[in-house]
Amino acid sequence: MQTFRKYQFNTLQELETAKEQMESIGAFAVYLGNIILIPGEYDEEGNEIKSPVISDKFHLDCLYKEESLSEYVDNEVWCENIGAHTFLGCDNLYIEAYNNHMNSQIINEEVNPQTINDGF
Numbered sequence: 001m002q003t004f005r006k007y008q009f010n011t012l013q014e015l016e017t018a019k020e021q022m023e024s025i026g027a028f029a030v031y032l033g034n035i036i037l038i039p040g041e042y043d044e045e046g047n048e049i050k051s052p053v054i055s056d057k058f059h060l061d062c063l064y065k066e067e068s069l070s071e072y073v074d075n076e077v078w079c080e081n082i083g084a085h086t087f088l089g090c091d092n093l094y095i096e097a098y099n100n101h102m103n104s105q106i107i108n109e110e111v112n113p114q115t116i117n118d119g120f
Contacts, residue, residue, distance in 0.1 A: 003064040004093040006083065007075040008057040015058040018072055022062050025069070032059040032085055063087045078102065 009015040019029045040052035059077075062068070068076075078101050082091055 001066065002090065002093055003066065003068045004087060004090050004097065005062050005064070005068045005072075006077050006079065006094070007060045007062065007072055008055070008077050009060070009075055010057060012058050014075075015060055018069075018075070019060060019062075022064070022069060025064075027062050027064045028087070029060055029062045030085060030087075032061060035059050035084060061085050061087070063090060063093075 007015075007018065009018065015031065019031065022029045034057070035055050036052045037055050038053035040048055041050040042048055061083075078098055080098070082094060086094065
C-alpha cells in the first residue's frame, strides 16, 4: 500500500541523505525547501506590508510504494491541511495517515502542538 509522508530536516545535508535513501527503495521524494509558514501581507499594488514567516527547516514530501522508512519518523510533520504540495490523486493517503496519527496521539494523550504545522 502506498504511503504519503511529509518531513522536515535541520540541514540540507540531512534532507539530501534521506531523499537518496527514499529514492533508492523506489519512493518518489520532492524537495520543498524552506517553506512559508505564515504568508506575508501585501497591498493592492503588490507592495509588501508584512514579510512572510519562512521555516528554517528543510522540507520534503515523499510518496512510498509501500510503508514509509521508520528511521525518519522523528522528522515527520503533520499538518491539518495537505499543504503547499501533494501528489496527484494521493490526498486521501495523507489525510488518512494524518487522522490515524492524531487519533493515536489523543488516545495516548501525547499531542505535541509543535508537530502540528498547518502552514505548509
